[in-house]
Amino acid sequence: MSEQSPEQKNDNLNQTTASNSATATDKEFLNTLRGSIDAVDCEIQTLINNRAKLAQQVATVKKNHIANDPAAENTNPIFYRPEREAQVLKAVMERNTGPIADEKMARLFREIMSVCLDLEAPQRIAFLGPVGTFTHAAALKHFGKAADTVPLNTITDVFREVEAGTAMYGVVPVENSSEGVVNHTLDGFLSSTLKIIGEVELPIHQNFLVAEHTKIDGLSRIYSHQQSLAQCRHWLDVNFPNVERVAVSSNGEAARRLKNEWHSAAIAGDVAAAEYDLHKLYSNIEDNPSNTTRFLIIGHEAIEPSGQDKTSIMVSAHDKAGALIEILKPLSYHGVSMTSIETRPERPNKWAYVFFIDINGHIADPNVSAAIADIRPLVKDLRVLGSYPKAVL
Structure with missing residues (x-):
């Protein structure tokens, strides 16, 4: 290798110095940006706590109104106002300027509102279980993760729990865009005086789930709810035509069964995957990508x-x-x-x-x-x- 000339050595030294200088400048700029983020985080935290304090004041006003109103004796104040929350969320999306998408911004506010409502009065929400079903996902979407969600075995049980006052509200499925109406929910209103106080529309994305110990090459059965199996029929015909499909009571139950079985898979949603610590081998396997289920929120007021x-x-x-x-x-x-x-x-x-x-x-x-x-x-x-x-x- 030929020795570099003094001029070449000087050029290399200048390039190295410039590179180090640029790196130092980048680091300084990153540190400045991180400092700005820390300052914004501090401001956001302060504002959220201010909002929470205002929510507590609202709760105090409502409680005092009931206590001082003879006509309201033996009644409980209503803390959850779906019409107010709908107005707030719509306003959030209308004034949003990005870069965060409107719906994602509204979801952030939904969780803030959920935490604030929990400070006013913890909300007990009954839903058609078990844990990990799409109805569970709908309950979390509507009330936020701060709500106390309670899984029940049947739609009838959800109606009874809310009627008895053991749960404040209930979440039940009413129709799917691919499979049609849920008759058990409609029948529940024939003998109940409960009211519909809200609705949730949940895009249904089905996932092919396996556990850590699952032997993919040895799969012998696929668990899911009957409707979910129907919604993924074509995908299953193409990818697992010879594996037995077993209908169970819910997608949550399907996911739960994988805990003790190495030769099984399940079809369920994201909530089930998270709740039962399962791996999504394939995502969004539903035959109809616009498949949506509508859920009703039931209550008294x-x-x-x-x-x-x-x-x-x-x-x-x-x-x-x-x-x-x-x-x-x-x-x-x-x-x-x-x-x-x-x-x-x-x-x-x-x-x-x-x-x-x-x-x-x-x-x-x-x-x-x-x-x-x-x-x-x-x-x-x-x-x-x-x-x-x-x-x-």
């Missing part, structure tokens, strides 16, 4: 208008020709948009049916109240199941 609302009614029609057409005419006349209609048998009456109808608007809206008033004389019975904010997240 009537909800004030939020500005973007939905109303659900249950109608028992007379057994005569054209009964349904007669029911729907007032909606059209008053300009009320119907978003869905389902039919269930009116037990114990033979060949009698009940219609569950969802419409846009709040019962306090003049056109909605006028339409319902016009329908009442045409039917055997009409019950407003609730007016509530449309799903925000």
Whole structure:
């Protein structure tokens, strides 16, 4: 190797010095940025605690109002206001300027609101379990992770828990965009006086889950809920055509079973994967990428208008020709948009049916109240199941 000239050595020295200088400058700039982040974090923390203190003051005002109002004796203050939360979350998304996406920003605020509500009064939320189901995910999405979520075995159990006051609210599935309506939830309203106070729309993304000890080459069965197996039928036919598919009571149960089985896999969502410490071998395996399930929040109180609302009614029609057409005419006349209609048998009456109808608007809206008033004389019975904010997240 030839020896470098003095000029070449000088050039190399200058380049090294410049490189070291640039590195030092970068480090200084990074330290400055990190210092700015620390300052912003401190400010955010202070503001969140200020918000929490204001929430505590709201709780005190509500408690004092009940204590000083003779008409409100033996009643409990209502701390959770779904219409208020919907308005706050919509405002968050409307004023958001990025770079964080609107929905992700709203999710951050949802968790802040959840923690603040927990300071006002801890919320006990019943849901169709077990832990790790999509209903569990819907409960966390709607109430935040600070809520005390309680898994129950059946939809009927959720209704009973809320009716008894053991849980403040309940979360139950009502329909899936691919598999249709959940009849057990609709039937629950036939014998219950509970109201619908909110809704959650949850995109259903199915994952193929395995445990740390799973032998992939030796898979002999795949566990999941019947609906989830149906939603992934084509993917399973292509990828695991010869592996037995076993329907179980829930996706959470499917995930739980992998703990003691080396030859099994499960199909379930992200919450189940996290709860049971499972690995996502494949993600988003559902045949329909827009697959969505709608969940209802059930409770006791009537909800004030939020500005973007939905109303659900249950109608028992007379057994005569054209009964349904007669029911729907007032909606059209008053300009009320119907978003869905389902039919269930009116037990114990033979060949009698009940219609569950969802419409846009709040019962306090003049056109909605006028339409319902016009329908009442045409039917055997009409019950407003609730007016509530449309799903925000």
